[in-house]
Amino acid sequence: MISVSIIGAGNVANHLLKVFDKTEAVSVKQWYSRDISKISSFKNKVSITDNLLELKEADIYIIAVSDDAIATVSKALPFENRLVVHTSGSVSIYDLDKKNKRGVFYPLQTFSKDAKVDFKNIPICIETIGKKNYPLLKSLAEAISNKVYKINPDQRKTLHLAAVFVNNFTNQLYRVAHEITESEGVEFDILKPLILETAKKVQNLSPYMAQTGPAKRNDKKTIKKHLKQLENEHHKDIYNLLTNSIKKTHGR
C-alpha cells in the first residue's frame, strides 16, 4: 500500500484524489488546500487540512498547484528527505526544494472539472532525481494507469510543447470553424462527428498518412475558392499558413 498526500485543489488534484480513492494499492493520507472550503465537502472521505505544518508522514507528496506556486509550496513543507513530486508539464524538477527527494508525476491529459476521466488510458510521465526514488513513483503510476513512461527533463519539455499543438491549437481550429459556421447560420454540431473521426484516425495511422483535402492534393481551384469565401482576415492567415504547411509536408 502506497500512502499519498495531495497538495492543491485544482482539476488535477481533484481527479487524482478520485482515482486514488478507488485504487486498492493506494491510500490517500491527507488532502491539503490553502482554501479549506474548496475541499471541505470531502472531509468524510479523506483527512483534510489547510495547514502545511499539519501534514503527516506519507510515502509520496503530490504537489498539484499552479506552476508559479510549486517552488514556494515545496519550500514551505515542514519536513525533509521524503519523496515530493509535482504534476506540471513545464516546471523543472529542480524547482522543487532540494531538502526532499524530488520527482515529477505528469499526467498528459486535459482535465475538465466535471468530465469523467479514465486514468487507465492516461499516459503518466515520470521523472525522479536519483534512481532510488524511481521504483516507488513508478508503482504509484502503474497502480492507476496502463501507460507509464519514464522520461527526462528535455522530453517532458518537448511533450508539453507538442501538447499545446494537439490540444490548445487544435481546439482553436475548432473555435474558428465554429465562428465560420455561426456566421453563415450553419449548425456547428454537423462538424462534431468529423472532429471525432479526425482524432480517431491518427490513433492507428500516422498524421502523414491520414492527411487528405485540397492542400494535400494541391487543388488550387478549391484553395482559391476557400480564400475568397473567408471574410475574416485572421481566418485567412490561418488558412494560408496551414495550407502551406500541408503542401510542404507533402512535397507540393
Next chain:
Amino acid sequence: MISVSIIGAGNVANHLLKVFDKTEAVSVKQWYSRDISKISSFKNKVSITDNLLELKEADIYIIAVSDDAIATVSKALPFENRLVVHTSGSVSIYDLDKKNKRGVFYPLQTFSKDAKVDFKNIPICIETIGKKNYPLLKSLAEAISNKVYKINPDQRKTLHLAAVFVNNFTNQLYRVAHEITESEGVEFDILKPLILETAKKVQNLSPYMAQTGPAKRNDKKTIKKHLKQLENEHHKDIYNLLTNSIKKTHGR
C-alpha cells in the same frame, strides 16, 4: 424500397455500397466504375458495369467520383428526368447536367479505405433543385443515418470550408506535433489519448469553453520558453499565429 445505382469506385462509393447493402429499405441496382477491375470483386453481391449505356432504371443515381469528373459523368448519362445526385462538398448542384432531376447527397465525414464507418452518426447534408425531389432523397439519407440535414448551396460551401479547418488543418497540427516529438526522440503515441480527449471535449462543450493553456492564460513566460524551444521556423510561425488567435478569442 429505394433502388440506387452508384457511379464511381472511390472511398465514398465503397462505403455507400456497404451501408446500402445492409440496409433493408435500400437496394443497390448497379455499380458502375470505368475501371471494372476496381469493383469486380463485388460481382457476386451486386450487378456491376463499366458501361454507362448499360445503366438500368433506378430511383436514384449517386455520382461519387472526383470533383472534376462530376459534370462530365452527369452529361454522359444516357437517360433523362431521373434523380441524379453527387456526393461532393464543394461542387455546385448546377454542375450536374440539367436533363435530369438534380440533388446533392453530402456525407460530412472523412473516409479511409479500410476504417469501419458507422453511418448512423454521419451527418448527411442534402440539397435538391425543386421541392418535389426532396422527400425521396431524404428517405434515402434517413435509411442510413440519424443525422440528416437539409442545407442550401451556401451552407454546404461553408461546411466544406469549416471541415478543412477541423479535419485537414487539425491533422496537420498532429503532424507538426509528430515532427516535434520525433526530433527529440519522444514517442508520438504518448500524445494520442490527449488528441482523442480534445476532440471528445467539444462534443458537449463549445470550443470557446473548452480552451485551456498558456495562450488563453496569456502566460508570457511559458510562451517565450516554447518559442525558444522550437527550432523549426515554420513551427514557430504556426505557434505564433495560433497563440495570437487564442489571445484574440479570449480578449487577451
